[in-house]
Amino acid sequence: xxxxxxxxxxxxxxxxxxxxxxxxxxxxxxxxxxxxxxxxxxxxxxxxxxxxxxxxxxxxxxxxxxxxxxxxxxxxxxxxxxxxxxxxxxxxxxxxxxxxxxxxxxxxxxxxxxxxxxxxxxxxxxxxxxxxxxxxxxxxxxxxxxxxxxxxxxxxxxxxxxxxxxxxxxxxxxxxxxxxxxxxxxxxxxxxxxxxxxxxxxxxxxxxxxxxxxxxxxxxxxxxxxxxxxxxxxxxxxxxxxxxxxxxxxxxxxxxxxxxxxxxxxxxxxxxxxxxxxxxxxxxxxxxxxxxxxxxxxxxxxxxxxxxxxxxxxxxxxxxxxxxxxxxxxxxxxxxxxxxxxxxxxx
Amino acid sequence: xxxxxxxxxxxxxxxxxxxxxxxxxxxxxxxxxxxxxxxxxxxxxxxxxxxxxxxxxxxxxxxxxxxxxxxxxxxxxxxxxxxxxxxxxxxxxxxxxxxxxxxxxxxxxxxxxxxxxxxxxxxxxxxxxxxxxxxxxxxxxxxxxxxxxxxxxxxxxxxxxxxxxxxxxxxxxxxxxxxxxxxxxxxxxxxxxxxxxxxxxxxxxxxxxxxxxxxxxxxxxxxxxxxxxxxxxxxxxxxxxxxxxxxxxxxxxxxxxxxxxxxxxxxxxxxxxxxxxxxxxxxxxxxxxxxxxxxxxxxxxxxxxxxxxxxxxxxxxxxxxxxxxxxxxxxxxxxxxxxxxxxxxxx
Numbered sequence: 001x002x003x004x005x006x007x008x009x010x011x012x013x014x015x016x017x018x019x020x021x022x023x024x025x026x027x028x029x030x031x032x033x034x035x036x037x038x039x040x041x042x043x044x045x046x047x048x049x050x051x052x053x054x055x056x057x058x059x060x061x062x063x064x065x066x067x068x069x070x071x072x073x074x075x076x077x078x079x080x081x082x083x084x085x086x087x088x089x090x091x092x093x094x095x096x097x098x099x100x101x102x103x104x105x106x107x108x109x110x111x112x113x114x115x116x117x118x119x120x121x122x123x124x125x126x127x128x129x130x131x132x133x134x135x136x137x138x139x140x141x142x143x144x145x146x147x148x149x150x151x152x153x154x155x156x157x158x159x160x161x162x163x164x165x166x167x168x169x170x171x172x173x174x175x176x177x178x179x180x181x182x183x184x185x186x187x188x189x190x191x192x193x194x195x196x197x198x199x200x201x202x203x204x205x206x207x208x209x210x211x212x213x214x215x216x217x218x219x220x221x222x223x224x225x226x227x228x229x230x231x232x233x234x235x236x237x238x239x240x241x242x243x244x245x246x247x248x249x250x251x252x253x254x255x256x257x258x259x260x261x262x263x264x265x266x267x268x269x270x271x272x273x274x275x276x277x278x279x280x281x282x283x284x285x286x287x288x289x290x291x292x293x294x295x296x297x298x299x300x301x302x303x304x305x306x307x308x309x310x311x312x313x314x315x316x317x318x319x320x321x322x323x324x325x326x327x328x329x330x331x332x333x334x335x336x337x338x339x340x341x342x343x344x345x346x347x
Numbered sequence: 348x349x350x351x352x353x354x355x356x357x358x359x360x361x362x363x364x365x366x367x368x369x370x371x372x373x374x375x376x377x378x379x380x381x382x383x384x385x386x387x388x389x390x391x392x393x394x395x396x397x398x399x400x401x402x403x404x405x406x407x408x409x410x411x412x413x414x415x416x417x418x419x420x421x422x423x424x425x426x427x428x429x430x431x432x433x434x435x436x437x438x439x440x441x442x443x444x445x446x447x448x449x450x451x452x453x454x455x456x457x458x459x460x461x462x463x464x465x466x467x468x469x470x471x472x473x474x475x476x477x478x479x480x481x482x483x484x485x486x487x488x489x490x491x492x493x494x495x496x497x498x499x500x501x502x503x504x505x506x507x508x509x510x511x512x513x514x515x516x517x518x519x520x521x522x523x524x525x526x527x528x529x530x531x532x533x534x535x536x537x538x539x540x541x542x543x544x545x546x547x548x549x550x551x552x553x554x555x556x557x558x559x560x561x562x563x564x565x566x567x568x569x570x571x572x573x574x575x576x577x578x579x580x581x582x583x584x585x586x587x588x589x590x591x592x593x594x595x596x597x598x599x600x601x602x603x604x605x606x607x608x609x610x611x612x613x614x615x616x617x618x619x620x621x622x623x624x625x626x627x628x629x630x631x632x633x634x635x636x637x638x639x640x641x642x643x644x645x646x647x648x649x650x651x652x653x654x655x656x657x658x659x660x661x662x663x664x665x666x667x668x669x670x671x672x673x674x675x676x677x678x679x680x681x682x683x684x685x686x687x688x689x690x691x692x693x694x
Contacts, residue, residue: 160507163636163671170640170648213612213634215651247594248613265560266595287560289510293517301517304562324510 006138008068012201012238012260014281014314020306021068022339023140024332025242025262026322027061028073032329034060044075044089051124058129062137064329065336068316069138069201072126072194076144076205077152079190082118083111085153093158100156104175110182115193122190123197130198138201141194143187145206145243146180146224147217153179162211169220180224188231195235203240203262204228209253210245210264217249222256229257240283244321247272254280265290265320269309281314286335288319291327295334302335306342353485355415359548359585359607361628361661367653368415369686370487371679372589372609373669374408375420379676381407391422391436398471405476409484411676412683415663416485416548419473419541423491423552424499426537429465430458432500440505447503451522457529462540469537470544477545485548488541490534492553492590493527493571494564500526509555516567527571535578542582550587550609551575556600557592557611564596569603576604587630591668594619601627612637612667616656628661633682635666638674642681649682653689 008021030036035057039047048054057073077087077095086098101109113119129139147165152158154165169176191202209221229239241253242262253261254276261280263272265287272282290301302317309315317339323332355368377383382404386394395401404420424434424442433445448456460466476486494512499505501512516523538549556568576586588600589609600608601623608627610619612634619629637648649664656662664686670679 161636163639163673166634166636167639170637170644210613214615216634245592245613248615248618266557266592268561268595271595287513287563289508289513290517292510292514297517326510 006068006136008138008316009200009238011314011316012240012281014259014279016313020309020315020317020339020342022317022336023067023069023071024061024065024319024323025071027065027067027071027332028057029323030325031323031327031332032060032064034064045078045081045087048074048078048125049121051121051128054121054125055128055132058125058139059132062133065333066340067137067336069140070129070133071140071203072122072129072142072199074122074142076148076207078122079113079119079143079186080149080153082113082122082190083109083186085109087152095152095157097153097156101150101153101179104178107175107178107182110179110186112185112189115189115196119190119193123193126194126197126199139199140240141191141199141202141237143191143202143204143228145204145209145221145241146183146187146228147209147212147221148205148207148243149183149187150176150179151208153183162208166211166216169216173220176220177223180221181227184224184227184231187228191228191232192235195232195237199237201238201240202232203242206241206243206253209243209249210247212249214248214252217252222252225253225256233257242283250275251277260314260316262318263320269305269315273310273312281316282309283316283318285318285320288321288324288327291319291331291335292324295331298331298335299338302338306339353415353483355485355663356547356585358661358663359587359628361606361626363660367656367662367664367686367689369664369683370414370416370418371408371412371666371670372418374412374414374418374679375404376670377672378670378674378679379407379411381411390438392425392428392434395421395425395472396468398468398475401468401472402475402479405472405486406479409480412680413687414484414683416487417476417480418487418550419469419476419489419546421469421489423495423554425469426460426466426490426533427496427500429460429469429537430456430533432456434499442499442504444500444503448497448500448526451525454522454525454529457526457533459532459536462536462543466537466540470540473541473544473546486546487587488538488546488549488584490538490549490551490575492551492556492568492588493530493534493575494556494559494568495552495554495590496530496534497523497526498555500530509558513558513563516563520567523567524570527568528574531571531574531578534575538575538579539582542579542584546584548585548587549579550589553588553590553600556590556596557594559596561595561599564599569599572600572603580604589630597622598624607661607663609665610667616652616662620657620659628663629656630663630665632665632667635668635671635674638666638678638682639671642678645678645682646685649685653686
């Protein structure tokens with residue numbers, strides 16, 4: 001990798017950087033007034049279906065904050081919607097699947113999307129963003145992980161504990177394996193389309209994987225997660241793996257094939273690095289709720305994250321989960337400044 | 348402690364036992380047909396207000412399952428209701444506080460309950476249960492922890508991330524400290540009344556404390572948690588400290604003064620024991636959702652918990668969180684049998 005590659009890509013590879021790169025999960029979101037103005041009341045999936053709108057929503061936070069990466073405006077269920085699984089994203093409720101996944105006969109509904117047809121709008125949005133950003137700021141491709149996609153499909157919507165999903169996993173392990181394998185194949189195609197259109201890294205959001213104990217994750221999710229990471233290996237782009245509440249499964253999330261593991265706010269980054277070992281970068285992990293506090297508190301908490309990550313290469317600053325809608329964009333801008341001012345000692 | 352003390356109390360003290368004791372959080376709950384028949388559609392707080400009903404609900408699972416401990420039928424918000432904080436528990440929604448805690452003027456609403464007046468019904472229920480159980484099966488007193496009580500008070504109800512609560516914690520640390528100190532004093536009185544009436548152990552449910560990173564827990568919750576444990580020290584009963592998603596704060600939960608730390612299903616018990624060190628017992632930690640699977644799956648998962656806890660003294664078998672309402676009571680009975688049949692090698 002060329003030494004003048006953007007800092008974000010070098011940090012993903014655990015290479016030395018002159019400053020810590022920073023971006024925010026859900027930086028393209030309702031916390032931004034320009035996002036609310038442009039999105040209006042259209043549904044997420046409608047916005048994603050319009051490439052120029054999706055591209056503009058992706059670019060807004062890059063312009064405002066000067067973050068080191070863009071992430072394609074998308075949703076966990078985008079690839080499911082693209083193949084005609086009846087799914088909507090309802091404000092305040094999350095994804096709602098009209099006919100939840102119940103039995104082997106539902107596997108046939110999970111075909112691999114067609115790059116030129118089903119995913120043309122996704123490719124077009126990524127192309128517009130990549131052309132606009134040029135070399136300086138990489139675009140990250142976005143995809144849901146196998147457990148989280150299965151959660152929405154099986155449960156039919158959001159849930160505190162996704163008990164129906166986990167029950168299926170334990171009761172019908174063969175069907176579960178077929179389901180997560182099909183979801184992995186969908187994810188690979190979805191991400192490859194984004195990479196072909198200009199994404200220079202990918203993040204797999206297996207947001208709810210932390211609901212599983214390590215043994216359950218290893219037996220029932222890791223094979224499908226590994227299939228996604230393997231499927232992206234030839235692309236050569238760094239691969240980020242993220243979920244919340246994943247303290248106990250961090251090493252397994254790396255073992256799936258990740259270059260970077262996203263860590264939620266609960267796990268101090270020094271401890272995460274210990275669990276992950278060398279060669280795996282960490283991303284995170286300021287508590288999104290801390291961003292609602294006055295600036296001196298936020299500054300102290302953000303500095304604690306930087307201190308905790310230490311000066312070794314391989315840290316990408318981020319929140320520990322997505323930006324909350326009520327977050328003041330001014331606070332996020334201040335965080336970018338704070339992170340950028342702090343120079344890494346090894347560069 | 349006398350060697351013929353019940354196994355549950357000996358395990359709490361990390362003393363050798365001839366078999367692993369077992370009980371289930373929310374064993375007195377909607378999973379039991381006799382519970383549903385007796386409770387009917389009355390609200391939780393109404394049932395708690397009727398000592399004979401609360402006692403009977405507490406005793407039902409002991410009779411059915413032969414568990415090694417009873418836990419007083421109660422709710423996190425019981426002591427708040429007892430002092431006239433307007434609070435209701437709404438089916439499917441959880442606690443709802445009519446006037447949430449917002450400012451220093453609300454501190455005055457949090458007086459310490461009066462044992463003979465406000466808590467007479469709680470004492471009476473505990474007395475009935477203790478008299479019925481005799482020496483063989485100890486009653487566990489029940490109380491919410493300071494963070495979780497503050498969550499419901501500040502937020503006014505359930506929430507995924509209790510962002511308003513955490514924002515108050517960061518924005519107004521002095522007010523937060525007063526609030527959690529007041530809640531600790533309420534908790535101490537609430538538990539002392541239960542112990543005086545016959546409870547032989549106590550469990551502090553700080554269910555949502557795992558939403559905090561270790562540094563935030565140490566700064567903002569540990570002082571109040573320690574105040575509760577200190578306040579109970581003279582009682583001489585074992586003190587259990589439980590929350591979900593607490594993998595990173597387990598040592599802090601022990602440092603509060605616990606004899607036993609309850610561990611959710613995410614953290615393998617061998618790892619929990621390592622983090623806690625010797626002399627602290629562990630309680631847990633079968634995934635409650637696993638109990639919805641067919642018996643061979645449940646048996647394998649329960650055996651894995653026992654294997655993981657190992658043969659050293661100081662393990663109380665439980666679920667990693669409360670029994671789900673749709674759980675088959677037959678499965679829980681089978682689990683009790685499985686745990687009881689497995690004899691500890693050191694006894």
